[in-house]
Amino acid sequence: MRVAQYTITQEKRIDRLFSFSILDTLDEDVFNKMAEDLAFILNLKGVLISFMNPGREWMRICSFWPEGDPQSLLLLCDQIVHQGQTVVVSDVQEPGRYRLNLPEVPQVQAFLGVPLITPDGYRVGAILGVCHEPHVFSCRDIDIMQRFSARVLSELEQRLLRSEFEQINEDLHTIMAGSPSGYVLLDDQGKIIGLNPAAERITGLVWQQGEVFNWKALKKDHKVSSSREEAVYSRWxxxxxxxxxxxxxxxxxxxLLVFEDITDHVEYQLYLQDIAFKDQVTATENRNAFYAYLRSRFRSGPFAVAFLDLDHFKAVNDNYGHQAGDAVLREVADRLKHAVRTQDRVYRLAGDEFTVILGGDVSDETLSQIADRILRVMQDPFEIEDQNIQLGVSVGLTRAIAGESVDDLLKRADSLMYEVKQSGRFNYRLG
Structure with a gap:
């Protein structure tokens, strides 16, 4: 594929690019997937990963581009490689800012580009993300883009290293010393005969050559592994x-054992889970988490549910504003966590409604004691703008019945709470 003439002609840079065996290859799924992930994370219209070969006036492109021809943006990639540093443009029309001369791509109004520079200083390509509207890129956006550039270079380095491993096993330790991935070479007895520093950095474990590799020393993270085909381990x-x-x-x-650091992937996965299952005001689990866990509890033995509604909370929002109301909700969540047992789980259902799933001993006596503790912790006034505000809570508690639905259980607890409201508030009812 033809592109504009590229003026940098360092022979060493070209040789470095060819050493990765990326040119003249078939479609590169790993880089296309990186481009797709980056577009999703940063909410970009498209992402290109380009590897430039000026001597032959063509390049290799891997991209996530749902519409249009990404080749029209190659000149922009060219600019990024020329500059050799991160380029951030929030609005191409903004006076005094970088101006584009690409009439064939008028829809590009903002872009973020990072050059691909090898550890020994050669510019082998660029990553470019574009938007069709003006867009302010945050420091986090830039950091993520730069991390992806390191991942691209890491993938290139891994190809090079693995090719060399097949040729020179005796030089394995030297070749792998600077790799971002971890490598441990085992003999047919499972003994370690070579490893690189990254293996210990990634795992948090220290090995000695000659010892038998102990798989049991790796700490499997079952919570993260459950959503992946391959096992995920956590660093010690x-x-x-x-x-x-x-x-x-x-x-x-x-x-050869290869240790790949997937911390960025897992942290982003946990971030998405946090959004889906955690209440952003109180930091307790939310309605989604409540229903998900409640369904599983029906298969795990006896349990009970408490439905709580704050008394006179609306006056807080009306008189002091929603920020004060949010502060009160956070303190209520903290008080509830201290009132219940470690095995019990507190949720904010919606507004000023909270629920608690109670496990273990759920006898009448125990549930009454827990309800009394909840009422006691709510007796202390809440401080709002140097004023002490008294709030109460109405509580309905009920044990789950085998075979009933989640909605029926919650409706019964809600009805018990409403009976408390009707009979004077700031009390509990067990049924």
């Missing part, structure tokens, strides 16, 4: 996650 020191792959070697008595 600090926060981090990784996956392990077995690579067959030309010599049958050798096995």
């Amino acid at each position: 020191v600090g926060q981090g996650w990784f996956q392990v792959s077995r690579i067959s070697m030309p010599r049958e008595d050798r096995t």
Whole structure:
């Protein structure tokens, strides 16, 4: 594919690009997937990952582009490689800012570009993300884009290293020393005969050559692994996650273990889960989490549900504003967590409604004691703008009945709470 003449002609840079064997290859799914992930995370219209070869006046493109021809943006990629640094343009029409001369792509109103620069300083391409409307890129957006550039370079480096491993096993430790991925080479007895520093950095474990590799030392994260085809392990020191792959070697008595740091992927997955299942005001679990856990509790033995509604909360929002109301809701959530047991789970259902799923001992006596504790912690006034405001809570408690639906259980608890409201508030009813 033809592009504009590129003026940088360093032979070493071209040789570096060819060493990765990325040119003249078939479609690259791994880079296309990176482009798609980056477009989704940063809410971009499209993303291009380009690898430039000025000597032959063509390039390799991997992209996520739902519509149109990405080749029209190659000149912009060219600009980013020329500059050799991150380029951020929030509005191409803004006076005094970078101006585009690309009439064939008038829909591009904002873009963020990062050059692909190898550890030894050669510019081999660029990542470009574009928007059809003006868009302000945050520091987080720029950081994520730069992390993806490191991932692209990491993928290129891994190809190079794995190719060399097949040729020179005895030089494995030296070749892998600077790799961002972790590698451990095992003999046919499972003993470690080579490893690189990244393997210990990624896992948080320390190994010695000659010792048998202990798979049980890897800490599997079942919560994260449940949503993935391959097992996910958590780092022993600090926060981090990784996956392990077995690579067959030309010599049958050798096995290569590859440790891939997937911390960025997992953190983003947890971020999405946090949005879906956590109340953003009180930091307790929300309605989605409540219903999901409640359905599973019917298969896990006896339990009870408490339905709570604050008394006179509307006056707080009306008199002091929603920020004050949010502060009160956060304090209510904290008080409830201290009132119940560690095995019990507190949720904010909606507005000033909270629920608690109670496990373990759910006898009348125990449920009454928990309800009394909830009422006691709510007796203390709430401080709002240097004033002490007294709020109450009405509570309905009921045990689950085998075979009933989630909605029936919740409706019964809600009805009990409403009876408390009708009979004077700030009390509980067990039924």
